[in-house]
Amino acid sequence: MKRLIPEYLENATLYPPGRPLEEVTRMHGITELTKLNANENCLGPSPLAIQAVRESAGDIHLYPDNSAFYLKRKLADKWNISAEQILLGNGSNELVQFILMTFLLPGEEVITAKPTFLLYGIMGHVLGGRVKEVPLNNFAYDLERMTDELTEKTKLIFISNPNNPTGTIVTGDEFERFMGHVPQDVVVVTDEAYGEYVTSTDFPDTRDYVQKGRNVIVLRTFSKAYGLAGLRLGYAIAPVRIIRYMEKIREPFNANSLAQKAALAALDDAAHVTKTRENNISGLAYLAAELQRLQVSYVPSQANFILIDLGPRAEEVNGMLLQEGVMVRSMSGYGLQECLRVTIGLPEENRKFIDTLERVLQRE
Numbered sequence: 001m002k003r004l005i006p007e008y009l010e011n012a013t014l015y016p017p018g019r020p021l022e023e024v025t026r027m028h029g030i031t032e033l034t035k036l037n038a039n040e041n042c043l044g045p046s047p048l049a050i051q052a053v054r055e056s057a058g059d060i061h062l063y064p065d066n067s068a069f070y071l072k073r074k075l076a077d078k079w080n081i082s083a084e085q086i087l088l089g090n091g092s093n094e095l096v097q098f099i100l101m102t103f104l105l106p107g108e109e110v111i112t113a114k115p116t117f118l119l120y121g122i123m124g125h126v127l128g129g130r131v132k133e134v135p136l137n138n139f140a141y142d143l144e145r146m147t148d149e150l151t152e153k154t155k156l157i158f159i160s161n162p163n164n165p166t167g168t169i170v171t172g173d174e175f176e177r178f179m180g181h182v183p184q185d186v187v188v189v190t191d192e193a194y195g196e197y198v199t200s201t202d203f204p205d206t207r208d209y210v211q212k213g214r215n216v217i218v219l220r221t222f223s224k225a226y227g228l229a230g231l232r233l234g235y236a237i238a239p240v241r242i243i244r245y246m247e248k249i250r251e252p253f254n255a256n257s258l259a260q261k262a263a264l265a266a267l268d269d270a271a272h273v274t275k276t277r278e279n280n281i282s283g284l285a286y287l288a289a290e291l292q293r294l295q296v297s298y299v300p301s302q303a304n305f306i307l308i309d310l311g312p313r314a315e316e317v318n319g320m321l322l323q324e325g326v327m328v329r330s331m332s333g334y335g336l337q338e339c340l341r342v343t344i345g346l347p348e349e350n351r352k353f354i355d356t357l358e359r360v361l362q363r364e
């Protein structure tokens with residue numbers, strides 16, 4: 001008999017998303033929750049984006065603009081590229097899938113890191129690839145070891161920069177050296193979902209590589225600093241020839257009309273992004289100082305979250321935090337059983353997390 005389901009799909013794992021508020025309330029009866037588990041923007045969306053969604057709500061019986069003309073034009077201006085170099089996705093997650101579907105043949109290899117954003121590995125497997133996961137070095141991508149893994153069969157390399165869940169970055173120099181070793185027939189994807197939060201001046205300008213015609217795809221999203229995670233919108237920047245192939249995979253109307261309008265408005269609200277960045281910088285500094293006081297080790301972060309090491313009690317602490325109404329992210333799915341990942345919140349949310357953590361750690 002024919003095999004109904006391919007083996008690689010049979011053995012695939014599901015992506016474990018951060019739990020939504022409603023689920024925690026429903027299952028645990030907790031209504032007062034501080035949500036620091038999914039790296040969302042604690043300031044919420046830009047007021048301009050909310051207004052744009054309200055104003056467009058009466059038009060949702062109409063299909064979206066499939067070409068996303070205005071949004072692509074605005075993004076092209078922002079990045080100083082052409083609109084043909086942009087592809088929109090239903091979240092940048094969808095773009096990860098498009099990339100794999102466009103390039104990967106069954107049995108070909110995908111190189112990424114471990115631990116990193118889980119979706120690259122999960123989708124790589126689901127689409128029949130061989131995923132090679134290179135361990136991080138001191139919580140950061142080890143690009144040298146990743147180049148050692150290059151073979152004739154390598155098709156794609158995924159780099160989360162900054163890396164989820166560690167918040168570390170690949171620097172411009174590291175990326176430049178790395179690109180010197182990557183053959184022309186390998187596609188490098190730099191997923192910069194948290195790029196807007198980065199303060200380091202060493203962060204690479206990967207758009208340059210696209211402009212030079214390298215097979216580089218830059219992923220960006222409206223889900224994080226732009227505060228539009230619920231609307232699902234991300235974009236890819238790549239050479240036009242790559243975008244044209246990926247367009248063939250894309251379903252029509254994948255970027256919905258409210259998302260397009262909200263994104264246009266959010267791009268006009270630079271002040272909201274600045275406020276978001278400033279809140280993140282002070283939140284990271286506060287958490288770093290308090291974690292040091294509590295003698296909890298953490299990884300210095302360039303993103304809107306921080307990875308903390310709680311030793312063997314991490315999962316138990318996670319459960320106790322939840323009982324106290326503080327939602328953070330278990331890292332057991334990432335193979336970091338002794339760590340938790342905490343999104344940077346508003347000052348009062350960060351305080352609530354630290355106060356609760358301090359209390360919980362004092363328990364036997």
Ligand SMILES: Cc1ncc(COP(=O)(O)O)c(C=O)c1O
Pocket residue numbers: 038039090091092093094117160163164191193220221222223229232233234
């Ligand atoms: C590294 C990374 N890339 C992409 C995403 C998903 O972004 P989107 O909401 O645009 O699908 C996340 C979300 O947590 C992420 O951490």
